[in-house]
Amino acid sequence: MTGTDLTPADLTGPRVWKRFTPRQSLVRFLWYLGCVALFAWSLSHLEIPWFYFLDAHEQAADLLTRMFPPHWDYGAEILDPLLETIHIATLGTIVTYFIALPVAFLAARNTTPNGVTWLIGRFLLVASRSVNTVVWALIFVAIFGPGPVAGIWAVAFRSIGFMGKLIAEAIEEIDQGTVEAIEATGASRMKVLLIGVLPQVLPVIYGTTVYRWDINIRESTVLGLVGAGGIGIELYSAINQFQWADVSVILGGILIVVLISEFVSAGVRARIT
Amino acid sequence: MLKITDLVKEYPNGLRALKGVTLTIADPGVVAVIGPSGAGKSTLIRCINRLVDPTSGRVVLDDMDVTALGRRDLRKARRRMGMIFQEYNLVERLTVMENVLSGRLGYVSFWQAWRRRYPPQDVAAAFDLLDRVGLDGRENTRADALSGGQRQRVGIARALMQRPDLLLVDEPTASLDPKTARQIMRILVELAHELGTPALVNIHDVHLAQSFADRVIGLCDGEVVFDGGPADLTAEALTAIYGEEDWSATIRPADEDDENGENAAVAEAV
Numbered sequence: 001m002t003g004t005d006l007t008p009a010d011l012t013g014p015r016v017w018k019r020f021t022p023r024q025s026l027v028r029f030l031w032y033l034g035c036v037a038l039f040a041w042s043l044s045h046l047e048i049p050w051f052y053f054l055d056a057h058e059q060a061a062d063l064l065t066r067m068f069p070p071h072w073d074y075g076a077e078i079l080d081p082l083l084e085t086i087h088i089a090t091l092g093t094i095v096t097y098f099i100a101l102p103v104a105f106l107a108a109r110n111t112t113p114n115g116v117t118w119l120i121g122r123f124l125l126v127a128s129r130s131v132n133t134v135v136w137a138l139i140f141v142a143i144f145g146p147g148p149v150a151g152i153w154a155v156a157f158r159s160i161g162f163m164g165k166l167i168a169e170a171i172e173e174i175d176q177g178t179v180e181a182i183e184a185t186g187a188s189r190m191k192v193l194l195i196g197v198l199p200q201v202l203p204v205i206y207g208t209t210v211y212r213w214d215i216n217i218r219e220s221t222v223l224g225l226v227g228a229g230g231i232g233i234e235l236y237s238a239i240n241q242f243q244w245a246d247v248s249v250i251l252g253g254i255l256i257v258v259l260i261s262e263f264v265s266a267g268v269r270a271r272i273t
Numbered sequence: 274m275l276k277i278t279d280l281v282k283e284y285p286n287g288l289r290a291l292k293g294v295t296l297t298i299a300d301p302g303v304v305a306v307i308g309p310s311g312a313g314k315s316t317l318i319r320c321i322n323r324l325v326d327p328t329s330g331r332v333v334l335d336d337m338d339v340t341a342l343g344r345r346d347l348r349k350a351r352r353r354m355g356m357i358f359q360e361y362n363l364v365e366r367l368t369v370m371e372n373v374l375s376g377r378l379g380y381v382s383f384w385q386a387w388r389r390r391y392p393p394q395d396v397a398a399a400f401d402l403l404d405r406v407g408l409d410g411r412e413n414t415r416a417d418a419l420s421g422g423q424r425q426r427v428g429i430a431r432a433l434m435q436r437p438d439l440l441l442v443d444e445p446t447a448s449l450d451p452k453t454a455r456q457i458m459r460i461l462v463e464l465a466h467e468l469g470t471p472a473l474v475n476i477h478d479v480h481l482a483q484s485f486a487d488r489v490i491g492l493c494d495g496e497v498v499f500d501g502g503p504a505d506l507t508a509e510a511l512t513a514i515y516g517e518e519d520w521s522a523t524i525r526p527a528d529e530d531d532e533n534g535e536n537a538a539v540a541e542a543v
Contacts, residue, residue: 186379
């Protein structure tokens with residue numbers, strides 16, 4: 001059709017344009033309907049006792065008055081457990097670094113030796129990630145007894161999956177041309193990994209390590225609830241004894257530590273090139 | 274001496290990139306491989322050091338049948354073949370010196386490579402090569418801070434660090450501007466002649482091939498359709514390689530010197 005034989009608008013009316021066809025509109029409407037149904041189903045299934053919430057605002061206000069003023073003298077006592085929390089996170093992250101790196105190379109398609117090793121790598125990542133840090137802590141408290149050692153291993157076992165997955169993804173996205181060039185020099189497989197692959201993923205390795213350390217500090221604060229060391233023990237006993245003025249000090253301490261770790265982590269990651 | 278016999282490469286998707294290529298490179302010098310995109314130039318070069326495994330046929334370097342080697346022997350064979358790439362393929366986050374020395378990876382141990390403790394004679398050779406390619410003083414610059422032309426100079430130095438018996442060069446100038454392209458070709462050709470290393474160079478630019486090669490091989494649809502001197506590249510030959518086209522502007526008169534060629538290249542770019 002050429003420009004001249006277009007039908008004049010005054011004969012057929014203006015041309016109509018719609019973003020969606022009727023069929024597309026119907027499908028979109030059904031998706032919305034599905035979401036609402038899901039929401040309704042979840043809410044009805046949980047049988048939430050709405051009655052209890054009638055005075056929730058009063059309870060919250062009451063709790064706040066009991067938490068203030070915070071029991072500042074208690075602050076000196078939690079310095080040591082707070083430090084222990086940081087140390088658990090740090091040691092757990094270091095352990096993770098040495099385990100996650102080889103696992104990542106196994107789990108990346110372009111560096112794994114064969115299909116079996118790839119499956120092993122992927123399985124380790126999924127296994128690590130499917131169990132929460134607190135659950136790992138329960139398991140390691142059973143093995144090592146209560147204390148920070150259980151906490152370190154709990155942190156490490158949960159972090160392997162996180163770091164391993166991100167590093168493996170980075171390995172799969174490297175420039176394969178560089179690898180080809182190193183292979184062409186006659187370098188062995190290990191030397192190709194060392195010179196051709198590792199430098200390309202090093203920023204991701206450093207970045208995820210620091211990021212995970214930051215997450216691990218937050219996760220370590222609750223490990224004490226199950227006896228795996230750190231500030232969580234103090235928090236647990238303070239809540240159990242209704243020492244709300246102590247609880248507010250602990251929460252404040254955790255907040256400060258988390259803020260500092262996030263600041264450090266963000267600063268380090270911004271400097272990695 | 275490189276002897277290629279009946280080389281066939283069929284990719285898993287059924288594409289027959291090479292359909293029985295036979296050629297011999299006996300003399301040191303620069304052999305340009307020209308041909309349209311998809312003619313099999315890259316596949317040919319990659320089959321020689323087996324970055325791509327050929328489907329059938331033989332590649333024999335001196336007395337060694339490269340196509341028959343196991344993994345370990347293949348690595349030893351690759352040490353004798355330096356390769357230069359279109360996209361340079363440097364390790365971007367490593368320094369110029371680390372990239373050049375990576376040409377010795379086939380000879381040093383893993384721990385030497387890890388600690389970057391290369392033998393002193395390798396380091397000395399690397400410094401010499403950096404001088405030769407015009408990068409003296411840049412040894413500690415990171416590769417990602419270099420321009421395209423500078424990166425390709427590093428690529429050349431890395432390949433020559435292997436002290437290869439054969440240079441495999443895949444479109445060395447396709448990502449460079451015309452002037453840089455000529456500079457890179459000049460360095461490459463000078464060094465190949467000086468070291469007496471035969472070089473097989475895939476190249477898109479017929480002008481460059483004519484100016485710098487001692488011999489030109491035309492590849493079309495996986496087959497050798499031309500093999501001769503740069504002066505033999507007539508309009509008929511180019512038609513056989515690339516198909517019908519008006520070639521009068523492309524063919525360089527035999528008496529035209531390099532500088533005119535350079536002007537022509539610049540004019541093309543404008």
